[in-house]
Amino acid sequence: MGVVRLGLVGAGGVARLHAQAALALAGEVRVSAVCDVDLARATELAALTGAEVHSDHRSMLGAVDALVVCTPHALHLAPALDAARAGVHVLMEKPMATSLADCDAMAAACADVVLFLGHIQHYLPITAIAKRIIDSGELGRPVAIVDRRATDYRPGRRPAWFFDPALAGGGAVMNIGAHCIDRSTWLAGAPAVRVTARLEHRGTPVETEGLLHLQLANGVMATVSVTTGAMPQVDEVEVLCERGTLRASRAEGVWVATPDRAEQAHPPGDINAEVAAAFREQLADFAAAVRGERPAAIGPEVGRAVVATVLAAYASAASGKSASVSQDRETVSQP
Secondary structure, three states: OOOEEEEEEOOOHHHHHHHHHHHHOOOOEEEEEEEOOOHHHHHHHHHHHOOEEEOOHHHHHHHOOEEEEOOOHHHOHHHHHHHHHOOOEEEEEOOOOOOHHHHHHHHHHOOOOOEEEEOHHHHOHHHHHHHHHHHHOOOOOEEEEEEEEEOOOOOOOOOHHHHOHHHHOOOHHHHHHHHHHHHHHHHHOOOEEEEEEEEEOOOOOOOOEEEEEEEEOOOOEEEEEEEOOOOOOEEEEEEEEOOOEEEEEOOOEEEEEEOOEEEEEEOOOOHHHHHHHHHHHHHHHHHHHHOOOOOOOOOHHHHHHHHHHHHHHHHHHHHOOOEEOOOOOOOOOOO
C-alpha cells in the first residue's frame, strides 16, 4: 500500500486537526473523503484537502483505506462496524464508545482490520517525556498520581451535543476526564480496578465537575480532578515514585525532583504547535499500522479500560459508594 486514503466521519474541530495532520504527511496519507450531516461543514473541510463530500459514511467506504471517526461519542459504533465489514481500517476518536457493549462489539468486528484509539495524550510531549522518565526506572516504581484538568465546560463554550447525555454519554468526566484517566493509567502502567467518585451538575444535564479516586491494578492510587468555569486553565499530572516525584505540566513543562535535586527535564512549549505535532505523529503511527509495518500503538483494550473507568465513576457517584471497574467482556452479536 502506498498513500493511505482517509475518510473523515464528522467535520468538527478534531476532524480539522486530523485533516491538517494529513496535509503535513503528504506522501503517506491523504484525506480523500469527508462526511458530515452538516453538508456545509463537510464541504468547508473537504476544500482544505481536495476531498469528496459525502452525507453518509457508507457511501465512501469503497474509496478509502481507513476511516477517522470524529462523530459524537454515542455514534461511534456504526461507522466502525460498517468499515470493518468493508475491510476498511479505523482510527476511533476517544472515548471509544459510551457503553461497554459498544466497545466490545467494535473490538470484535474489527478483529481483521486495524482499530486504533485516538488517545492523543500518548503523543503530547509532556506526557510522552514523563512516560520515558518513569519507564527508565530512575525514580523507582510509581506509588501515587494526581492528575488535574481545569477547563471551560460551560454551555456556549462547547458544541451543544456535549450537553446531551444521549449523544455524549456523559459530561466533563467522559470527555475531559477520559484524557486524565488514560494519562494516569498509562504513566502508572496499570488500569483502574475500583473508583470512588463525586460529580457536580452546574445547571446542565451532564456533569461539569468531577473528583475521582482510582485504585489501579498494580496498587498505585490515582486522583483525577476535572473542574470547569472561567478560572485559568490547568493541565498537569504529578507522579509520586519511590525515589522522587515527577510533574508534567502544560504551564511548567516536565520537572523531576529527588531528595538532592530538582530540575526541569523539558520546558513548556506552544500548546497549539504541540497538539498539531501530536496529531501528525498519531496519524503517522496509524498509517504505519494500516500498511502492516507495526501493530496499532493504542488498541481497543486501552479505549475499553478508559470507558469502563468512566462508567464506574458514574456508578459510584450515583450510589455514593465505591464501584468496581468492569473487566468482563460483553457477549455481543453483530447486527
